[in-house]
Amino acid sequence: MAKRHRELLARLDPVGLNRYQITEVDLQTIEKYLKIIQARLTIDSTWQELVQYGGPYGTSIAIHEIVEIRLLRNRRLRPLKQRTSTLQRLLAQHIDAHVIATYEEHIYLQEVIHRIFNKTFQVATLIKANRNNTTDLQLFLESDLGVYILKENRVEYARQTIRALKGVIKT
Amino acid sequence: MKVRKLQRRDEDGVWYDDAYAFSNGKELVTFCYNLTWGRVGDHLYGQIREQNIGLSEIEKVIPEGEHLRWLAIEEIKEEKAESHLERLDEICYIPKPRFIGRSFALAA
Numbered sequence: 001m002a003k004r005h006r007e008l009l010a011r012l013d014p015v016g017l018n019r020y021q022i023t024e025v026d027l028q029t030i031e032k033y034l035k036i037i038q039a040r041l042t043i044d045s046t047w048q049e050l051v052q053y054g055g056p057y058g059t060s061i062a063i064h065e066i067v068e069i070r071l072l073r074n075r076r077l078r079p080l081k082q083r084t085s086t087l088q089r090l091l092a093q094h095i096d097a098h099v100i101a102t103y104e105e106h107i108y109l110q111e112v113i114h115r116i117f118n119k120t121f122q123v124a125t126l127i128k129a130n131r132n133n134t135t136d137l138q139l140f141l142e143s144d145l146g147v148y149i150l151k152e153n154r155v156e157y158a159r160q161t162i163r164a165l166k167g168v169i170k171t
Numbered sequence: 172m173k174v175r176k177l178q179r180r181d182e183d184g185v186w187y188d189d190a191y192a193f194s195n196g197k198e199l200v201t202f203c204y205n206l207t208w209g210r211v212g213d214h215l216y217g218q219i220r221e222q223n224i225g226l227s228e229i230e231k232v233i234p235e236g237e238h239l240r241w242l243a244i245e246e247i248k249e250e251k252a253e254s255h256l257e258r259l260d261e262i263c264y265i266p267k268p269r270f271i272g273r274s275f276a277l278a279a
Binding site for chain 2: 037038039041042044045046049061083085087089131132136138139
């Protein structure tokens with residue numbers, strides 16, 4: 001097992017890791033997956049962002065990716081064996097995997113923000129605050145995951161809180 | 172409407188349509204991407220808007236490389252704009268949210 005995966009695991013939030021049963025092997029898997037889907041881009045990848053943040057915010061990124069990978073694997077799609085262009089199509093065909101991953105990422109953020117800052121935000125409010133583009137929020141709201149409340153007047157406060165969370169190294 | 176396609180080159184050296192950016196007159200440029208771009212696409216979308224980057228200078232935010240290239244700007248007639256974007260979404264596998272009928276946005 002690569003030392004850097006063990007070191008990264010140690011920098012992530014143990015509560016989140018335990019809840020989603022994320023191991024060193026999972027981190028290796030996430031890195032491989034992101035190397036495929038973001039292959040040959042000329043800008044920093046999601047993996048680099050995960051490593052850069054670590055802590056609870058990095059954990060939220062890891063949760064999103066591993067949930068998506070596990071859902072694709074459960075459908076026998078073998079995401080690590082695919083080409084980038086094939087995954088482009090597969091992800092569009094299995095959009096619910098991305099939506100569920102987004103949901104789990106923000107359920108975790110909701111919990112960890114409450115745990116660290118004692119503040120509570122709706123999941124939809126957090127999604128809007130955590131993305132520049134509204135596509136993820138719209139995909140989530142139109143999904144079958146339930147009916148959620150978006151509190152527009154709390155979005156900016158949630159954005160500031162997420163910004164503060166990004167600076168948290170240890171929980 | 173003006174549109175610019177972004178292509179990625181696969182393992183076999185074949186270029187394929189992966190994303191695009193468009194602008195309507197004075198509107199900010201919108202970067203449209205599929206799910207392989209994930210958070211990276213979201214960051215770039217934000218940067219392009221924040222820095223008010225035009226289509227002709229979009230390489231400043233998303234540089235070209237050996238495996239990534241921007242095509243020339245295409246001018247699309249307004250009456251064909253919507254169908255052109257729909258076609259690009261299909262080609263690039265970009266998810267399009269439907270009408271949100273079940274959500275509630277609380278203003279207060």
